[in-house]
Amino acid sequence: MDIRKGLNNQAVGLLPLLLLMFLNNFYTYLVSFVIAGVFCVVSCFTFWGLFRGRKYQFMLLPTALTLILYSLFLFLRLEPVLYLHSPLIAEWLLVAVLSVIGFSKRPIIGRVRKSNRPALKRAPLRTALNEFFFVAQIAQNIYTLHLFILLFYMILPENYQHIWVERLLYREAPLFIGLGIIVYEQIRVSMMKHGLAEEKWLPVLDKKGKVIGRIAYSVSLTSQARHYCHPVVRIAVVYDGMLYLVKRGSVQPVSPEALDHPFYGYVLFKQTFEQTVRELLGNSLTKGEAKPHLLVRYPFENERVTQLVSLYVLTLHSEEAFVNYVKTAEGKLWTPRQIEENLQQGLFSEYFEKEYAYLQHTVLLAEQYTAKREQPVEVSAETEPVTVSPTR
Structure with missing residues (x-):
């Protein structure tokens, strides 16, 4: 029952959305959306198709939902809004999606815990889900804070506003926040894997005494x-x-x-x-x-x-x-x-x-x-x- 199999950088799933924000600085919102959408589809196929059961990347789900909601603005013909605030709209939609997903944590984890999956497969899945909800909460909190800062800046008098500050808050800050979350999560996961590599592992037995997995010694001492x-x-x-x-x-x-x-x-x-x-x-x-x-x-x-x-x-x-x-x-x-x-x-x-x-x-x-x-x-x-x- 090696939980290290579920320790992947879930923040990598934000990359299609960050690609959209980055391309908005050089291309139109439509071209940026198409490229980001194709990249998201390829990523979903890679993790949910080729690596299914071996690597889990659940952050692609809220990213895909955000891009789907973003596409509604294209059909509503809100070109002026998208032209000026495309990264901001993508960020706002991501926060909304993550807020809704946050309420589903307890039932999803509980359903996995009570599922009929073998314990050897259930433990990495639960680990990956816990990592996903952890990263999702961080992303939601930081992006929400950024939106509040942006709102506060908008109500300031004009003599306190500057073009370079607006560009930083509207276009560059969301991109830097996402990249910062990815780097932070990668460092955190690497440290956790290093600690687990030095951990003692105990075999987990079924009722017949057969080894069905393993668990860290420190985890085995917990009441759960x-x-x-x-x-x-x-x-x-x-x-x-x-x-x-x-x-x-x-x-x-x-x-x-x-x-x-x-x-x-x-x-x-x-x-x-x-x-x-x-x-x-x-x-x-x-x-x-x-x-x-x-x-x-x-x-x-x-x-x-x-x-x-x-x-x-x-x-x-x-x-x-x-x-x-x-x-x-x-x-x-x-x-x-x-x-x-x-x-x-x-x-x-x-x-x-x-x-x-x-x-x-x-x-x-x-x-x-x-x-x-x-x-x-x-x-x-x-x-x-x-x-x-x-x-x-």
């Missing part, structure tokens, strides 16, 4: 993204039949400051579970010791997160290896009896409360059985040895 399912790896450390538990961080979204396994983390995009396990353990893996093995994989969901949890178990038998693994953690070993006495008391994390039953009836039970087998059999001194007579 809690319905996205991400894979998580957790590693339980077992030593001498006991579980090693540490306190979770205070900023953890699930069970902050509760007791939990020492190793846990998200599986990043294009990363395997085994790679995540190795990263979590770091350089602690030693030769001769048992490697972590997968115990259970289960879905986890609460009011904050939706995850597919993979629980791995690392069973250690030597004190040296145990100290090597937990040297950077501050925790302690818990016996099964101590854990059972404190379950459902809010002491352990939500994850651990769900996982302990699996640990109790598999790994811990096997450790107890192994410990009993290794205990030496004590022979009482009062017991007489049994003599077996040879069979005749």
Whole structure:
């Protein structure tokens, strides 16, 4: 679910209208309109035909509507008005169109959010729409401010008015405003893409655990993204039949400051579970010791997160290896009896409360059985040895 695919400079869609304003300085309004109209049609065909589904350019829509409304002045035969105020009329029509489009933001975004499109295609589309409405609002505000400035200038006494100021306000300012918006948006989009390139990405899973997209790690922490399912790896450390538990961080979204396994983390995009396990353990893996093995994989969901949890178990038998693994953690070993006495008391994390039953009836039970087998059999001194007579 790469939102970078929806990060395009939406302000580029203003170019056909800016071309009309520019050509008005050299050609008649009719020639300028024809050239700008052809350029707009070619642009629409390029983005909505050739690049459909890959690149989105929604600003061409209000630009096309503005040119259509502009053409009405041609049929109304308002040549004197168009001859003097062609750029101003185009600007006024653009502000009117953007004002109407602004009211449609919420229903359009809501319809896309609830659509049956795959999440992989829906996220870039929503990103492009949000960028479009953002640019449209900026263009509407700046051009509206320019129209108010122009109106204020018109009511000034004649001795305060100058020809070069009129030319600047009537013909050049709208063009400079549009170009300024395009440059600003290009810088902004480039900065956003650069920031996202350094962002960590999490895979998004469907109900079957299949990767259907990706999302930025920072975005996944927001409440709006809690319905996205991400894979998580957790590693339980077992030593001498006991579980090693540490306190979770205070900023953890699930069970902050509760007791939990020492190793846990998200599986990043294009990363395997085994790679995540190795990263979590770091350089602690030693030769001769048992490697972590997968115990259970289960879905986890609460009011904050939706995850597919993979629980791995690392069973250690030597004190040296145990100290090597937990040297950077501050925790302690818990016996099964101590854990059972404190379950459902809010002491352990939500994850651990769900996982302990699996640990109790598999790994811990096997450790107890192994410990009993290794205990030496004590022979009482009062017991007489049994003599077996040879069979005749």
